Amino acid sequence: MNERPVVGISLGDVSGIGPEVTAEALSLPRVRKSLLPVVFGDGPTLARFPLFKKYAHTTPQTLARATEPTVCVVTELAEKDRVLGKPARAGGRAQYAYIQAAIEAARAGKVDALCTAPVSKEQISRAGIPFMGHTEVLAEAFGREVLMLMDGPRVRVALATNHVPLLEVSRMLTVERLVGQLQLLSRSLKPVVGRTPRIGVLSFNPHAGEGGLLGREEVEVLTPAIKRARRLRVDAHGPLAADGLFAQVERFPYDVVLAMYHDQGLIPAKALDFERTVNVTLGLPVPRTSPDHGTAYSLAGTGKASSVPMVEALLKAAQLAAR
Structure with a gap:
């Protein structure tokens, strides 16, 4: 144009x-x-x-x-x-x-x-x-079907769920929903980064669920979704514990991160570069x-x-x- x-x-x-x-x-x-x-x-x-x-x-x-x-x-x-x-x-x-x-x-x-x-x-x-x-x-x-992306100069964070009560988040996380979101994220960002983007998928529970000890979402939903997405040529990785991932911002290993709920994604995005982070609606x-x-x-x-x-x-x- x-x-x-x-x-x-x-x-x-x-x-x-x-x-x-x-x-x-x-x-x-x-x-x-x-x-x-x-x-x-x-x-x-x-x-x-x-x-x-x-x-x-x-x-x-x-x-x-x-x-x-x-x-x-x-x-x-x-x-x-x-x-x-x-x-x-x-x-x-x-x-x-x-x-x-x-x-x-x-x-x-x-x-x-x-x-x-x-x-x-x-x-x-x-x-x-x-x-x-x-x-x-x-x-x-x-x-x-859309996806909210916080697009910042240091990190990009997308949200699997948006403005919903925390009590409802687990119910909304399904394998089909997450696979679709990962495909949309990969497809939307490929022209931006010039290759298939590397996507980090955050866990839902603390410590990525500790093998089911702290919750079953990682075992029953997130891991199957990541595996299915990878079979569809999406470069997805996880589930990843959120508490340690954002400490690596100066050498961040992912082009974008998919967070499971609103504050899990927006707190680090706003803390790292509040003024220059842009809310983008994908899809x-x-x-x-x-x-x-x-x-x-x-x-x-x-x-x-x-x-x-x-x-x-x-x-x-x-x-x-x-x-």
């Missing part, structure tokens, strides 16, 4: 840091050179930023494939519903509407990739919309990225929020779309 990829950006919660970090990131020359942005958000909120006043303006109903930086006005929130640091129920509905508008644009081929600013699961749910996260919404919208027909942080209501409007994670997410979206 010789022209800049068109990246659809959902603005996130207007009471959080999403609007300001998006504006700051899009003002950087290296970001402007890499992509053509279409920002889905709130008209009055976007009007606060001089950058967006220079953009073409449209609505979801009149949106065409962009040929210049564009604002797609999805909502016109009242002032009381867009107060910085004080989320409102209308804002909860609005941030979900931006996601849906961006998804529809992607499905119609009007954008080449998606980058989602942070939302609040709590506020969207309080607005009466069942919401467990972007990943789940995207999987349903596109009818695809979709278009790339989707997101900065690896939340709405940060306490920082909204203070000028203290870093735009580095948003910059990294936008550049990653453009890179994946171009590839």
Whole structure:
């Protein structure tokens, strides 16, 4: 692709840091050179930023494939519903509407990739919309099996399960599910690393289960899944005890690690390189990225929020779309 990829950006919660970090990131020359942005958000909120006043303006109903930086006005929130640091129920509905508008644009081929600013699961749910996260919404919208990948400069960590209670994780781990995820991970990363990626599979129980002494998941699910995946030409290894693996980060032996549950994967990913780790959804027909942080209501409007994670997410979206 010789022209800049068109990246659809959902603005996130207007009471959080999403609007300001998006504006700051899009003002950087290296970001402007890499992509053509279409920002889905709130008209009055976007009007606060001089950058967006220079953009073409449209609505979801009149949106065409962009040929210049564009604002797609999805909502016109009242002032009381867009107060910085004080989320409102209308804002909860609005941030979900931006996601849906961006998804529809992607499905119609009007954008080449998606980058989602942070939302609040709590506020969207309080607005009466069942919401467990972007990943789940995207999987349903596109009818695809997907995988969440934390893509950092030092480690890549994918998640076998996402936003589920710990009590339910073991039930969700099946041989078939893990084999499919390992195949998806291998297929998705092969163009990135230039060869079949070496995948480390984390154990579920402490000490990789100690041969069944500390749990049966490694014996009955993980090991059979790894063996089956290897027969399908996936370079998978494990189960590996998580407590020791990430201590090897300077000489990390794997291109990517598949973690069994959310915090097992995200704690090391965020601890090792929080600002530059990008949340990537694998398995979709278009790339989707997101900065690896939340709405940060306490920082909204203070000028203290870093735009580095948003910059990294936008550049990653453009890179994946171009590839």
